[in-house]
Amino acid sequence: MSGRANNTTRTEIAIVGGGLAGGLIALALRQARPDVAVHLYEAGPALGGNHRWSWFDSDLDTAGNALLAPFRKIGWQGYEVRFPAYQRKLKARYNSLSSADFEPALRRELGQDTIRTGTPVAALDAGGIILADGTRVSARAVIDCRDMATDSTLRGGWQVFMGRHFRTPRPHGLAQPIVMDARVDQHGAYRFVYVLPLGADELFVEDTYYADSPELDRSALSARIDRYCEAQGWxxxxxxxxxxxxxxxTGGDFAAWQRAHAIDGVARAGAGGGFVHPLTSYTLPFAVETALAIAADADLPGExxxxLLADRARRHWAQTGFYRALGRMLFDAAKPDERYRVFQRFYRLRQPLIERFYAARSTTADKARILCGKPPVSILRALSALAGQSAPLRERHRP
Structure with missing residues (x-):
């Protein structure tokens, strides 16, 4: 069902934002507490937007895998990385979920009367929401799962990307994902190409940049994807x-950021609540954890x-400081065209360490191993980057 909220003027839990975080929270609540009335509001025409989310098997526990069970996913036993001086095949299982498969499963599991797509929300407060058409929906709890807002309270750089899903006229022959192919011109950033074989004759190719600017030049990136595919014979x-x-x-004042974007009594989840890997921008493992935590405390009053979620976000920020420090080394110590050397060295490390890194669960020994040995950047520049602060993440124009 899409359009206006019909006659619904009361619900127990109103979730605003039907992306990954909002959808998984609604699903976790439906699985654990079907007695709790939940409504999911999405301004766009479909749930999940236009995205693809990927993760390793080791990112999720049994409960997390159970939450994702209703979705059609693609998985591969192993993946590749390719750098100018080093190539490697790793054995970890890698998985991917597209928004095209996310929405139909949610509609099936939640029921059409739970979902309100094409329904912008004009205002949120502790007691409910106001839709763009003026309808007031009261709620015991309101959860804001809209996109992350950036401002000068946070610091860092940008991950800019463009992806293309296409069907080849003949089998392409690629059996496993290429998570990073950095054997490409860097163009003043850490650039790599990400490739998923979605079928014998289907590929997803994404051109990605760790860049200082949020500028997304669609024409340039599209042409570079063309050249990459041509070089591969695709x-x-x-x-x-x-x-x-x-x-x-890579840094900033998280408490100030929370205060700047908080609405009294409204819970915040997803990337908009700060639940994101600060270096890789991965969100799925954290969205799953947060959804399960909310379902376990489904009877809590909204405030x-x-x-509870604000405290979880503060703990997540404290626990991920190591990855922000690595981000400062990437952006501020490495020359833009040589940033790939950081990951080229990283991918020589043991596979379990790499998996824990992506799950943001690096051990003390992992952190020491990542930092020890000959650094891929100047020691003086590295020390300066660790001691300094990156550029502010000011609000950007949407691509």
């Missing part, structure tokens, strides 16, 4: 495309739920 019919810009957080 061509075909374009089925789908996506593009975006994500913050890579207590808001306080």
């Amino acid at each position: 061509d075909g019919t374009i089925l789908h495309g996506e593009a975006g810009v994500l913050p890579v957080i 207590q739920l808001a306080a």
Whole structure:
């Protein structure tokens, strides 16, 4: 069902934003507490937007995998990385979920009367929401899952990307994902190409940049994807495309950021609540954890739920400081065209360490191993980067 909220003027939990975080919270609540009335409001025409989310098996526990069970996913046993001086095949299982598969599963699991797409929300407060058409929906708890807002309280760089899903006229022959192919011109950033074999004759190719600017030049990136595919001998019919810009957080005043974007009594989840890997911009493992935590405390009053999630976000920020420090080394110590050397060295490390890194669960020994040995950047520049602060993440124009 899409359009206005019909006659609904009361619900127990109102979730605003039908992306990954909002959708998984609604699903976790439906699975754990079907007795709790939940409504999910999305301004766009479909849930999940226009995205693809990927993760390793080790990112999720049994409960997390159970939450994702209803979705059609693609998985591969192993993946590759390719750098100018080093190539490697790793054995970890890698998984991917597209928004095209996310929405139909949610509609099936939640029921059409739970979902309100094409329904912008004009205002949120502790007691409910006001839709763009003026309808007031009261709620015991309101959860804000809209996009992350960036401003000068946070610092860092940007991950700029453009992806293309296409069908080849013949089998392409790629059996495993290429998570990073950095054997490409860097263009003043850490650039790599990400490739997923979605079928024998289907590929997803994404051109990604760790850049100082959030500028997304669609024409330039599209042409570079063309050249990369041509060099691999791939061509075909374009089925789908996506593009975006994500913050890579390297520091800042998280408490000030929380205060600047908080609404009294409203819980915040997803990237908009700060639940993101600060260096890779991965969100899925944290969205799953947060959804399960909310479902476990589904009876909390809205203000207590808001306080619970704000505290979880502060703990997440404290626990991920190591990755922000690595981000400062990437952006501020490495020359832009040589940033790839950081990851080229990183991918020589043991596979379990790499998996824990992506899950933001690096051990003390992992951190020491990542930092020890000959650094891929100047020691003086590295020390200066660790001691300094990156550029502010000011609000950007949407691509």
